[in-house]
Amino acid sequence: MLRLEKNPEELIGRNIWDEFPDLVGSKAYEEYHRAVTEQMPVNSELFYPPLACYFDIRAFPSQDGLSVYLQDVTERKRAEDSLRERARTAMLGADVGLALTQGATIRDMLSRCAEGIVQHLDAAFARVWTLNAEENVLELQASAGMYTHTNGPHGRVPVGQFKIGLIAEERKPHLTNAVVGDERVGDQEWAKREGMIAFAGYPLIVDDRLVGVIG
Structure with missing residues (x-):
């Protein structure tokens, strides 16, 4: 479960960049501003170092502001990385096998x-x-x-x-x-x-x- 180390009551009505200053200049920061400026939904992935987590970010602009939905996809990313690593190792093993025989x-x-x-x-x-x-x-x-x-x-x-x-x-x-x-x-x-x-x-x-x- 995602833990931001803040209660919802502490965040309501507050400026997100004041509450999470380390996000300023990040990919999320750029995408949120792009969604508002271009008035179009955006979707991207972000790695957030303080939590060591990957998030799928979906932001939807409206006349009243911006609605943002975050999904923790860390386990999926780790599984994908593990699969890629196994594939790379398998290809290396195949090349080494050919080298030793040919x-x-x-x-x-x-x-x-x-x-x-x-x-x-x-x-x-x-x-x-x-x-x-x-x-x-x-x-x-x-x-x-x-x-x-x-x-x-x-x-x-x-x-x-x-x-x-x-x-x-x-x-x-x-x-x-x-x-x-x-x-x-x-x-x-x-x-x-x-x-x-x-x-x-x-x-x-x-x-x-x-x-x-x-x-």
Whole structure:
């Protein structure tokens, strides 16, 4: 049930923008004014952060003012988001399956996997390293998205160094939604310049044996 943390008696006869100032300038604010200005009904959806809820908004102008009907559609939106996420994951799984069966070489297979991650997960870029066990070094085999080269500083990463090497050493994923400020991201200027927000890196383990890192 929707709770505005105000009783109806507190709202009757009051200016809605005074009572809910955080709505000023929002989509609801614009739609309400459009309905009155154009004298036509409007219908839109709004996410309201203070309540962490989605609302279906229907506004109907009249000579006396504006009638507004709100419906909490949060559960529906969450179900839709969950369905989209499952569909994206399924498509990625299908692409990875094709890559592993149709790729001519390991590098070709991993390149297709990286491309699938960028395409289906909206990643800025994706890279795959394999472990050179003799030298204890991760070697970059595939890179897709905004960076496609496999040479340079990230071409060979010693296990235990930098964020990728630490993922391999610890055999644990590293996830962050704050790349800028993350102590494991060494080049903070690059992160700021490119607008990097989130990072996800995972160790690749087969039969309890580390074979690489994806991130």
